[in-house]
Amino acid sequence: MSVTVSWKAAGHALVSPSEMAKADRLAVEGGVPSADLMEAAGRAVADLAAETMSARRASGPIVVLAGPGNNGGDGFVSARYLREWGFDCAVMPLGDPAALKGDAALMRDRFDGPVIEAAPDALADAAMIIDALFGAGLNKPLEGMAAELVDAANESRAIRIAVDLPSGLCGATGRVSGSCFRADATVTFFAPKPGHILAPGRFLCGGQDHLHVADIGIKDAILAKTGANTYLNDPGLWGLDYPHAGPTSHKYVRGHLLVLGGREPALGACRLASIAALRVGGGLVTLAAPSETYPIQAGALTDVLVRRIDSNFGFLGILADPRIAVTLLGPGAGIGEKTAELAIRALESGRNVVLDADALSSFAGRLDALAVQNKADVVLTPHEGEFARLFSDLDPNEDRLGAARKAAKRVGGIVVLKGVSTVIAAPDGRAAINANAPAWLSVGGTGDVLSGMIAGLMVQGMPAFEAACAAVWLHGEAAMGIGPGMIASDLLDAIPSVLP
Ligand SMILES: NC(=O)C1=CN([C@@H]2O[C@H](COP(=O)(O)OP(=O)(O)OC[C@H]3O[C@@H](n4cnc5c(N)ncnc54)[C@H](O)[C@@H]3O)[C@@H](O)[C@H]2O)[C@@H](O)CC1
Numbered sequence: 001m002s003v004t005v006s007w008k009a010a011g012h013a014l015v016s017p018s019e020m021a022k023a024d025r026l027a028v029e030g031g032v033p034s035a036d037l038m039e040a041a042g043r044a045v046a047d048l049a050a051e052t053m054s055a056r057r058a059s060g061p062i063v064v065l066a067g068p069g070n071n072g073g074d075g076f077v078s079a080r081y082l083r084e085w086g087f088d089c090a091v092m093p094l095g096d097p098a099a100l101k102g103d104a105a106l107m108r109d110r111f112d113g114p115v116i117e118a119a120p121d122a123l124a125d126a127a128m129i130i131d132a133l134f135g136a137g138l139n140k141p142l143e144g145m146a147a148e149l150v151d152a153a154n155e156s157r158a159i160r161i162a163v164d165l166p167s168g169l170c171g172a173t174g175r176v177s178g179s180c181f182r183a184d185a186t187v188t189f190f191a192p193k194p195g196h197i198l199a200p201g202r203f204l205c206g207g208q209d210h211l212h213v214a215d216i217g218i219k220d221a222i223l224a225k226t227g228a229n230t231y232l233n234d235p236g237l238w239g240l241d242y243p244h245a246g247p248t249s250h251k252y253v254r255g256h257l258l259v260l261g262g263r264e265p266a267l268g269a270c271r272l273a274s275i276a277a278l279r280v281g282g283g284l285v286t287l288a289a290p291s292e293t294y295p296i297q298a299g300a301l302t303d304v305l306v307r308r309i310d311s312n313f314g315f316l317g318i319l320a321d322p323r324i325a326v327t328l329l330g331p332g333a334g335i336g337e338k339t340a341e342l343a344i345r346a347l348e349s350g351r352n353v354v355l356d357a358d359a360l361s362s363f364a365g366r367l368d369a370l371a372v373q374n375k376a377d378v379v380l381t382p383h384e385g386e387f388a389r390l391f392s393d394l395d396p397n398e399d400r401l402g403a404a405r406k407a408a409k410r411v412g413g414i415v416v417l418k419g420v421s422t423v424i425a426a427p428d429g430r431a432a433i434n435a436n437a438p439a440w441l442s443v444g445g446t447g448d449v450l451s452g453m454i455a456g457l458m459v460q461g462m463p464a465f466e467a468a469c470a471a472v473w474l475h476g477e478a479a480m481g482i483g484p485g486m487i488a489s490d491l492l493d494a495i496p497s498v499l500p
């Protein structure tokens with residue numbers, strides 16, 4: 001038996017179902033018979049099924065649910081191998097198997113084992129259920145017998161394996177409407193799809209350690225020809241751009257960041273961001289504190305330079321220092337005209353700018369005010385609420401990846417759409433999906449730490465998209481290492497342990 005490749009070893013490009021269809025077409029045009037692709041796909045499913053039966057010491061019947069398209073064809077192939085290897089395996093087709101076409105019909109004809117009538121009750125005794133109902137071709141919510149079979153499978157005690165995608169899950173968006181197969185493990189082909197990584201899809205595939213990517217004979221060189229520009233966020237994506245300190249480093253080489261100070265009640269937010277920027281290697285951080293908060297900030301901070309500002313002019317005076325390469329505005333800054341004005345001036349100054357929290361909300365409903373001529377990079381880090389205030393016509397709940405991409409194009413900057421599946425999108429179309437963030441990050445102040453980390457990497461010269469991806473990944477990794485009960489300031493202390 002061949003062993004399927006775990007997704008972590010399979011590189012970090014993700015292909016959408018339509019890019020996958022293109023890869024399939026190019027492989028066939030390049031001389032690979034399409035039936036060979038299906039044969040390899042079904043074989044990989046059988047490999048994982050057999051390995052799982054043995055690893056779990058399971059015995060008993062295996063039922064393959066086979067849908068009306070090529071996903072069903074993969075199912076027939078897997079059933080043939082499993083019977084050849086001595087397993088008690090039957091195929092339960094959805095609808096009339098005589099209606100199968102093309103390669104799927106060929107694989108139906110090659111299968112000479114039992115074909116049983118679709119009946120949810122018949123799944124109760126299965127030791128394993130293989131879901132080959134729908135994959136990339138899913139185009140509407142499951143209903144009728146398909147939904148009943150999936151619901152019965154989810155309720156059964158059987159081990160559940162999904163072919164390509166759990167049926168009901170959209171491969172492009174990770175969305176589910178209606179029933180969806182809940183897999184213990186999933187085998188996909190050639191490359192993972194965004195839907196395997198974006199929540200809730202990630203959890204329905206069995207989790208990241210249970211997503212297997214099988215080589216089915218499509219050459220790696222085809223990947224570039226599909227136009228795929230979506231990535232799993234991991235160090236392979238940004239490691240080469242990571243700014244390591246070297247013998248010639250000094251604090252000015254490592255960059256000087258200016259952070260706009262906060263107001264009541266979120267006085268600590270700008271401190272979290274400032275310290276986070278230093279923790280990722282920023283050389284110097286100046287916090288511009290409004291005069292009424294100056295004594296508090298100066299008293300609370302040891303490593304950050306604190307300067308008093310009496311008005312917007314004071315901030316602009318500090319910004320005039322040519323050594324300041326990046327400005328971060330937003331954490332605790334207060335929503336309103338003053339903050340918006342400073343953000344615009346920072347953008348106009350040609351500095352790289354990170355806009356977070358209140359600096360984003362200050363542009364609610366008037367995004368056009370942000371569209372200033374800025375030759376440098378701008379990074380926006382909205383959570384879903386802030387995203388909705390800025391981009392009311394884009395719905396991340398429909399298509400998180402697409403919404404972040406459109407937003408990035410619209411503002412001409414990097415958009416970091418935060419949440420359980422943070423998406424980092426660039427105006428040139430690149431996008432990364434993050435998958436290492438634990439749920440205990442959902443506590444006040446963690447977003448401030450993240451924007452500080454992004455600014456702290458950018459100030460060292462790391463390109464904006466890579467800096468945002470690196471910060472999001474390191475932020476997740478640091479949180480993972482702390483565990484439940486974490487608060488935002490714990491992250492600051494944990495950052496050094498996860499730096500590359
Ligand atoms: N693209 C490739 O390179 C390869 C694809 N393969 C398999 O082919 C699959 C895609 O095959 P298809 O394009 O035939 O699509 P599917 O087998 O996913 O779906 C088949 C048909 O079901 C219908 N359908 C969709 N959603 C439905 C719903 N909710 N209720 C009822 N009917 C519904 C649609 O008309 C669709 O065309 C992949 O997921 C994968 O398993 C493999 O054979 C290997 C190679």
Ligand SMILES: Nc1ncnc2c1ncn2[C@@H]1O[C@H](COP(=O)(O)OP(=O)(O)O)[C@@H](O)[C@H]1O
Nearest residue numbers: 418419420437438439441442444445446447448
């Ligand atoms: N359920 C979750 N799973 C993983 N990460 C989460 C979850 N909820 C929130 N986060 C992360 O926590 C951070 C919260 O940021 P934000 O909402 O801006 O908080 P704050 O403004 O209080 O700092 C973001 O990095 C976000 O991606």
Ligand SMILES: [K+]
Nearest residue numbers: 131134165167
């Ligand atoms: K499936």
